[in-house]
Amino acid sequence: MCHTNPSIQDIANLCYDKFKSLPKTGKPSANQWTVLACVVEHNRQTRYSRVVALGCGTKCIGYTRQCPKGFILNDSHAEVLARRAFLRYLYHEMKHDRIFHWEAKRGSFDLSEHVEYHFFSSQTPCGDACIVDESIERGDDQRAKRQRLDENSEMVYTGGKLIAGQVSEAMTSSDDMHQTPGALRTKPGRGVRTLSMSCSDKLARWSVLGVQGALIDSLLSKPIYFSTLNFCCSEAHQESLERAIYKRWQGRVSKNTRFQPQQPQIRIDGGLPFEYSQRGDWQPSPNGLVWSHVPDDLRPYEISVNGKRQGVTKKKLGSAQAALAVSKFKLFLNFLNLQQSHAELREKSQRNLPDLEQMTYASCKDLCEDYQQSWRQLKREYFLQWTCKPNELLNFTSKVE
Ligand SMILES: [Zn+2]
Numbered sequence: 022m023c024h025t026n027p028s029i030q031d032i033a034n035l036c037y038d039k040f041k042s043l044p045k046t047g048k049p050s051a052n053q054w055t056v057l058a059c060v061v062e063h064n065r066q067t068r069y070s071r072v073v074a075l076g077c078g079t080k081c082i083g084y085t086r087q088c089p090k091g092f093i094l095n096d097s098h099a100e101v102l103a104r105r106a107f108l109r110y111l112y113h114e115m116k117h118d119r120i121f122h123w124e125a126k127r128g129s130f131d132l133s134e135h136v137e138y139h140f141f142s143s144q145t146p147c148g149d150a151c152i153v154d155e156s157i158e159r160g161d162d163q164r165a166k167r168q169r170l171d172e173n174s175e176m177v178y179t180g181g182k183l184i185a186g187q188v189s190e191a192m193t194s195s196d197d198m199h200q201t202p203g204a205l206r207t208k209p210g211r212g213v214r215t216l217s218m219s220c221s222d223k224l225a226r227w228s229v230l231g232v233q234g235a236l237i238d239s240l241l242s243k244p245i246y247f248s249t250l251n252f253c254c255s256e257a258h259q260e261s262l263e264r265a266i267y268k269r270w271q272g273r274v275s276k277n278t279r280f281q282p283q284q285p286q287i288r289i290d291g292g293l294p295f296e297y298s299q300r301g302d303w304q305p306s307p308n309g310l311v312w313s314h315v316p317d318d319l320r321p322y323e324i325s326v327n328g329k330r331q332g333v334t335k336k337k338l339g340s341a342q343a344a345l346a347v348s349k350f351k352l353f354l355n356f357l358n359l360q361q362s363h364a365e366l367r368e369k370s371q372r373n374l375p376d377l378e379q380m381t382y383a384s385c386k387d388l389c390e391d392y393q394q395s396w397r398q399l400k401r402e403y404f405l406q407w408t409c410k411p412n413e414l415l416n417f418t419s420k421v422e
């Protein structure tokens with residue numbers, strides 16, 4: 022059986038065409054740049070590929086503005102928006118027998134064996150992937166001394182902030198701390214520090230635990246991993262991307278059978294730039310754009326500002342109406358809704374789960390034991406410095422006052 026992945030050029034063109042097909046509202050205006058990230062679904066049998074999720078954005082809000090009801094997105098970097106749009110698509114697909122098939126014996130959904138997913142971004146993910154270890158480049162053991170990136174400057178959308186108190190035997194001075202390769206980081210940007218991890222770290226997590234997250238994992242027979250990661254930007258660096266996504270932890274063995282560290286193929290093409298890619302003399306667009314492959318009547322396309330839906334009146338800013346379809350709150354509703362609308366799932370959840378409507382998001386996630394156990398183990402063995410979201414930010418239910 023001959024199996025060829027779609028080329029990075031095919032993937033980039035699909036993503037650019039999808040972006041172009043979206044309404045002009047919300048897109049960058051003159052002299053604004055943004056990042057485009059997408060998930061492309063490829064069917065190995067039909068050889069048909071299509072974009073199923075898209076995100077554009079560069080912003081992340083500080084922890085002081087986080088929302089305890091799950092209405093507001095903390096992290097609106099393109100990669101994270103595209104992944105949330107992908108989760109929305111998966112929830113929608115689980116209601117129909119197209120890519121998923123309900124496996125009655127196991128009581129979970131099987132993804133079609135012909136379907137695979139490819140990740141695309143128009144920029145190197147922030148965090149570790151942006152750090153070039155010049156000691157490897159030069160073949161000597163001098164520490165990386167790339168020009169110091171100003172972590173307070175949003176013009177340099179790169180390295181991100183090292184987690185406080187992080188120690189490494191390699192570090193000898195505070196200057197080295199800025200550019201230590203392999204370290205975990207929170208998001209870059211000015212203002213109040215965020216609790217959101219860098220996109221490099223999130224991509225690394227998805228390549229071990231899957232991209233589907235805890236709630237969807239509890240519904241699937243296997244986690245979903247990206248087959249290839251594609252970066253269309255001239256500054257992308259193969260070695261740094263590989264280190265950031267999987268080489269940082271190479272040699273450490275995972276005892277878990279469900280979740281195994283993957284080594285997705287990483288591909289770079291600097292000759293196919295996104296029309297709104299970053300330029301020093303342009304400003305980052307303040308908007309986030311999110312699109313999911315769901316029917317038009319469900320409003321597949323949304324624009325966000327500060328993690329909320331654009332155009333919501335001031336009075337309703339604190340309400341569920343401000344929440345994007347890809348917010349924690351709305352995705353949680355998708356999860357609960359699926360439990361009730363899917364006959365076999367409803368039967369299963371009535372046996373195993375207490376009253377779902379009364380449950381908080383956090384306690385629902387805790388029910389996904391396999392995933393949570395593996396995540397705890399990963400945090401002990403791999404992601405030692407991962408930030409913790411305060412519990413009060415996860416204790417919301419599906420009820421809206
Ligand atoms: Zn990022």
